[in-house]
Amino acid sequence: MSVKPYLCGQCLEEKGEIEGVVYCKDCEEPLCGNCKQDHARIKALKHHKLCDLSDVPPxxxxxxxxxxxxxxxxxxxxxxxxxxxxxxxxxxxxxxxxxxxxxxxxxxxxxxxxxNVDCTGLKTILHDLQQQGESLLEHERKHEELVSEIERKALSSLQTIKQKLLDMYAELENEVVSTIADKKKVIGEKIKSNNEKSRQFLNVVKQQYSHIEHVEKFGTNEHVVLLQHRLEKDTVCRLKSTASELEKSRSNSSFKCVEDTAFDSLLIEMKNSLRIKDFACYLSEKDSDNR
Incomplete structure (x- = not known):
């Protein structure tokens, strides 16, 4: 809430800057002491809902x-x-x-x-969508760890080759590390993009959830009905569609080391014996925990 005083809206219309003492939810503006008395005296205004300035909505x-x-x-x-x-x-x-x-x-x-002015159902849907968004972020985190682990295993294989033939190792290391970097860059960009989209999705879900709570707290039943109508008609459908698209675009590309030849018997072909290949991996929580 702003540290500036709330000025009476009705007095401002008459060029007067008088600090408000209450807030009228119907007029949607602060009222000074005199205007507050007018609200209590004038028939058309006496039923307006007044509240403390500390309860003024953001x-x-x-x-x-x-x-x-x-x-x-x-x-x-x-x-x-x-x-x-x-x-x-x-x-x-x-x-x-x-x-x-x-x-x-x-x-x-x-x-x-x-x-039905009850937004419990909408809140449940938004809560489920929030959990879905968090699950998407968790998937990307685990997938990123998996990619890093594969990188470590690939580098370990390179160290084994290096011990057997140092002269050929330099060429092999350059090729494999370069390929891994390229693959990891592509995967990393995909993960980064998915993370950003998932965070944006979560922000929208949390914002709509916050709107419901604030409208229920500060608004009238008319406000709640209108917000409920707007969310059910448009926003929730779009959020569900976005969640579905995010699920479909979850990152799953990866790579693995493939040993094509026996190093001890075919040293001449060493630089072709360790390659990086693309493959799709599908993480589950159980698989991730047992890695």
Whole structure:
């Protein structure tokens, strides 16, 4: 929360900078002592919900709450209806212009008791997606360890060859190490790319989860319904699609050392006796633990 004082929004409109003492959730602005008294006295304002400034939602959540209640087609209008024919929310202007013939145009406030305002299901889905993202990161970490282990084994094989024929070893070492570096670079770039995508995916999941908690805490039931509607209609589908794409693009390419000849009997072919080949590996937690 900003260290600057919260200035009364109504007084600011009249060029007055007076520090607020409470926050009005309906007006979505701080109120000074006089404006607070006006809220208690004026009939149209007396039922507004006031709270301590310490309970003011973060700025991004305030903006989210405003976006949820604002008509997507008219920035100065609030959503009033839910059109089930088109699966959209709309304001009075939209209702008159585009939804007059719709059979299931309902006033949002009237159907709140018929709608499940509980976001437990969404939270569960987001929690599962978060775990899925963390699992993807864990897979990449284990795969990176496996690639490093294969590199160590390849270098160990090189040391064995070096003991048998030092003159040929230099040429073999250069070829194998270079190939490993190239393979590892490609695999490393894939792992890095997958990690970045998975982190971005997790950030989006955590952000949406945070939005739900903040809207439930600071918003009205209308806000919760609108957020729930937006997430179920679009965001969760996109997140599931992204998770599926991440699963499909998980890194699985690797390499291994293949011994083609007997070193003691065919020393002349030594430089061709140890090669790096590509192969796909599929890590499981059991395989990883038993390595």
């Amino acid at each position: 700025q991004d959540i305030q903006e989210l709450l405003k976006r949820l209640i604002t008509c997507p087609n008219h920035e100065t209008e609030e959503v009033v209806y839910l059109c089930k024919d088109h699966d959209v929310t709309c304001c009075n202007k939209c209702a008159l212009a585009e939804h007059r013939k719709c059979e299931t145009l309902k006033v949002l406030a009237d159907i709140l008791h018929d709608i």
